[in-house]
Amino acid sequence: MTHGETSGGFEKSAGWLDWYDGPRTPTFRVPEGAVDAHCHVFGPGDRFPYAPERKYTPCDASADQLLALRDRLGFDRSIIVQATCHGADNSALVDALQRSGGRARGVATVRRDVTGEQLAELHEAGVRGVRFNFVKRLVDRVPTDSLHEIVAKVAPLGWHVVIYFEAEDLPDLYDFFSAIPTDVVVDHMGRPDVTKDPNGPEFALFLRFLRENPNVWTKVSCPERLSVTGPRALDGQQHAYTDVVPFARRVIEEFPDRVLWGTDWPHPNLTDHMPDDGLLVDYIPRIAATPALQRKLLVDNPRRLYWPEGA
Numbered sequence: 655m656t657h658g659e660t661s662g663g664f665e666k667s668a669g670w671l672d673w674y675d676g677p678r679t680p681t682f683r684v685p686e687g688a689v690d691a692h693c694h695v696f697g698p699g700d701r702f703p704y705a706p707e708r709k710y711t712p713c714d715a716s717a718d719q720l721l722a723l724r725d726r727l728g729f730d731r732s733i734i735v736q737a738t739c740h741g742a743d744n745s746a747l748v749d750a751l752q753r754s755g756g757r758a759r760g761v762a763t764v765r766r767d768v769t770g771e772q773l774a775e776l777h778e779a780g781v782r783g784v785r786f787n788f789v790k791r792l793v794d795r796v797p798t799d800s801l802h803e804i805v806a807k808v809a810p811l812g813w814h815v816v817i818y819f820e821a822e823d824l825p826d827l828y829d830f831f832s833a834i835p836t837d838v839v840v841d842h843m844g845r846p847d848v849t850k851d852p853n854g855p856e857f858a859l860f861l862r863f864l865r866e867n868p869n870v871w872t873k874v875s876c877p878e879r880l881s882v883t884g885p886r887a888l889d890g891q892q893h894a895y896t897d898v899v900p901f902a903r904r905v906i907e908e909f910p911d912r913v914l915w916g917t918d919w920p921h922p923n924l925t926d927h928m929p930d931d932g933l934l935v936d937y938i939p940r941i942a943a944t945p946a947l948q949r950k951l952l953v954d955n956p957r958r959l960y961w962p963e964g965a
């Protein structure tokens with residue numbers, strides 16, 4: 655399959671930026687056994703059609719292309735997260751998990767009427783969590799009683815809940831999130847506004863959320879999505895996304911055992927640039943400054959959450 659294509663008769667959303675083809679080999683060597691803890695597969699549309707209720711149509715990004723990127727960047731394993739363009743049809747995700755030969759685990763989207771049998775099949779394929787998305791441009795709001803029902807169904811399997819929301823919505827969602835009994839993983843530090851002070855009240859609420867809830871973890875990923883002043887991870891830039899660094903450093907230093915990092919490949923819905931994933935990996939030592947922190951972020955933490963049985 656070629657880069658930049660969307661198959662199956664689908665047409666990419668207007669202005670769609672395709673993932674970066676041919677990323678450079680990172681200068682930073684990730685530690686052995688490192689896990690890319692946030693990435694997606696899209697289609698291909700001719701095998702895994704995009705969901706009718708989707709809010710965007712992406713460029714195809716197949717499992718084989720994802721696994722090739724994993725190898726190029728030096729990662730050993732991947733956590734593949736169901737994206738909203740596939741709705742609650744997890745077949746592309748399951749196919750990718752199967753192709754990984756046990757070197758990927760998944761986070762699915764399910765509806766309240768999901769059956770025990772369907773959950774058991776997802777578990778067998780390697781799914782270990784469900785994602786609740788509260789970003790308004792991506793999904794229609796799902797009532798919280800339905801989310802409670804889903805939590806009650808997946809908790810006995812030992813699964814966790816991944817939550818994706820924007821910082822301005824945390825005050826309203828705080829109590830609901832705090833009541834989730836399973837482990838909870840926040841996507842992209844709850845999307846802080848990085849033009850604000852990392853020591854100011856908005857980010858303080860997010861830090862308080864982590865402090866008060868020892869079952870809450872966070873991904874410190876997606877500087878390319880959060881950054882306002884860049885510079886962008888392109889053309890050999892070794893100091894990309896400087897404005898996001900203090901936020902991620904703060905979280906990693908206070909909660910070193912509850913942080914995860916992922917590429918977010920193939921970077922859906924970016925509007926102003928598409929990063930070179932090799933340079934994105936070079937951002938990691940700027941937020942996790944020591945080998946000990948890098949090891950926790952990239953190896954120990956994701957393995958504890960996704961491969962608790964070891965191996």
Ligand SMILES: O=C(O)/C=C(\CC(=O)C(=O)O)C(=O)O
Pocket residue numbers: 694736737738739787789792818841918921922923
């Ligand atoms: O890739 C991400 O994490 C972020 C996304 C897409 C997404 O989450 C989805 O479609 O489910 C975004 O902000 O558009």
